[in-house]
Amino acid sequence: MQDIPVVTGWRCSVCNTKVSIDEIFSWRCPNSTSSDRHHVLELENSIAPLRSNGDANPYVAFQRYLAWDAFAATLGLDFAARTKIIRDLDQAVVKVAGVGFRTTPFARNDALSDALGFNNLGGVWIKDETNSVAGSQKARHLFTELLHLVTVELVGRAPWKSPTQRPALAIASCGNAAIAASTLARAVNWPIRVFVPEHADAATLKILDSLQANVIRCPRVATDQPGDPCVFRFREAIEQGCIPFGVQGPENAWCLDGGRTIGFEMAVVAEELSGSLISRMFVQAGGGAFVACAASGFFAGATKPRVHAVQTQGCAPLARAFEIADRTGGARNAGSRWSQCMWPWETTPVSLADGILDDETYDWVGACNAMADSGGYPIVASEQLIHESYALAHRVTNIDVSPTGSSGLAGLLAIRHEIADDERVIVIFSGVRRQ
Ligand SMILES: Cc1ncc(COP(=O)(O)O)c(C=O)c1O
Numbered sequence: 001m002q003d004i005p006v007v008t009g010w011r012c013s014v015c016n017t018k019v020s021i022d023e024i025f026s027w028r029c030p031n032s033t034s035s036d037r038h039h040v041l042e043l044e045n046s047i048a049p050l051r052s053n054g055d056a057n058p059y060v061a062f063q064r065y066l067a068w069d070a071f072a073a074t075l076g077l078d079f080a081a082r083t084k085i086i087r088d089l090d091q092a093v094v095k096v097a098g099v100g101f102r103t104t105p106f107a108r109n110d111a112l113s114d115a116l117g118f119n120n121l122g123g124v125w126i127k128d129e130t131n132s133v134a135g136s137q138k139a140r141h142l143f144t145e146l147l148h149l150v151t152v153e154l155v156g157r158a159p160w161k162s163p164t165q166r167p168a169l170a171i172a173s174c175g176n177a178a179i180a181a182s183t184l185a186r187a188v189n190w191p192i193r194v195f196v197p198e199h200a201d202a203a204t205l206k207i208l209d210s211l212q213a214n215v216i217r218c219p220r221v222a223t224d225q226p227g228d229p230c231v232f233r234f235r236e237a238i239e240q241g242c243i244p245f246g247v248q249g250p251e252n253a254w255c256l257d258g259g260r261t262i263g264f265e266m267a268v269v270a271e272e273l274s275g276s277l278i279s280r281m282f283v284q285a286g287g288g289a290f291v292a293c294a295a296s297g298f299f300a301g302a303t304k305p306r307v308h309a310v311q312t313q314g315c316a317p318l319a320r321a322f323e324i325a326d327r328t329g330g331a332r333n334a335g336s337r338w339s340q341c342m343w344p345w346e347t348t349p350v351s352l353a354d355g356i357l358d359d360e361t362y363d364w365v366g367a368c369n370a371m372a373d374s375g376g377y378p379i380v381a382s383e384q385l386i387h388e389s390y391a392l393a394h395r396v397t398n399i400d401v402s403p404t405g406s407s408g409l410a411g412l413l414a415i416r417h418e419i420a421d422d423e424r425v426i427v428i429f430s431g432v433r434r435q
């Protein structure tokens with residue numbers, strides 16, 4: 001039983017092309033090109049019932065459900081050998097990050113529930129990612145990309161002859177994703193190029209420097225199309241042979257595999273609760289991989305809370321896409337209407353929650369599916385509510401969350417009047433404050 005893979009393959013959400021699970025370096029849809037990135041692979045799998053094997057490491061606890069596990073099985077590795085790869089890589093991460101991948105806390109927060117007027121039957125459950133590897137949920141996504149790479153190397157299928165000839169990894173980010181990617185790269189001594197905005201903040205740059213990342217500043221240039229210059233320079237690096245190592249599904253779909261562990265973790269806890277079901281989940285959305293994965297992981301369990309992707313008024317391309325998709329054929333499976341629904345936010349985005357200012361929601365198809373499948377919808381929080389949620393989080397909890405990390409709570413504040421006092425809802429404190 002244990003060795004029957006649950007994930008059977010990939011399928012493009014846009015052009016329906018299938019990609020076999022045994023394919024090496026299957027980062028993108030084969031029809032994705034440098035001028036047309038409007039493709040994204042999604043996993044084809046059937047998980048029922050969702051069960052943790054009880055291990056503290058989520059990649060071991062939910063190993064059978066990982067695309068990476070199915071992939072590694074096709075390389076001839078047995079179950080125990082695959083578990084060992086996870087454990088060895090986790091050990092390497094511990095040496096750099098000080099912590100490894102462990103199930104993160106998830107519980108009703110009584111003070112926050114009281115502050116928001118929920119009664120004893122309802123309340124707010126907080127999933128706390130602030131003490132996880134590299135201080136946010138981002139490393140969860142990247143770990144399955146790294147597992148893929150090291151496994152290919154281990155079985156001798158990499159096109160380079162020795163680790164010294166490895167092509168560099170590459171990521172476009174100036175925040176938590178860059179720190180997570182550089183942490184994982186450092187753990188295996190893999191060179192990494194990090195494409196950051198011209199005015200990246202000093203605290204992040206210092207951390208990236210300490211992790212020996214090769215940081216490249218990316219000013220906006222006149223010849224660029226609308227969109228993020230860091231992403232354009234990143235794509236040029238990929239064309240030159242670098243390996244995509246980011247948290248955007250269209251650039252590397254393997255981030256959508258490990259990202260689900262956060263949803264798996266919450267789903268197994270939610271199933272054990274007595275009383276009513278969790279009715280809603282608020283997830284702050286930037287590039288959108290987070291909400292897509294938290295939802296698809298959670299939905300592998302027995303219940304489907306309404307998913308609310310939360311954006312700020314300063315940058316809300318996903319809310320715009322959901323609305324257009326909804327009235328032009330439906331928000332579910334809208335991938336073929338990409339250009340009609342998703343394009344870069346026109347004005348320069350600003351918010352205290354600066355980690356969710358991606359001017360395009362790259363994983364908008366998965367994010368819209370999550371909302372459409374669950375009867376949820378996007379919420380655009382005012383900047384005032386972003387400030388209030390951050391202040392509230394620090395006033396009533398002892399979690400040292402960042403403004404981005406608490407911004408899902410702004411979505412809850414925005415629609416609190418629509419929620420009954422006995423409803424149970426989730427917010428995810430996704431990142432630690434950095435100074
Ligand atoms: C702490 C934190 N939460 C949430 C997000 C949003 O994740 P995504 O870009 O996958 O939507 C980010 C992205 O940078 C983040 O740093």
Ligand SMILES: [Zn+2]
Binds near residue numbers: 012016017029031
């Ligand atoms: Zn495609």
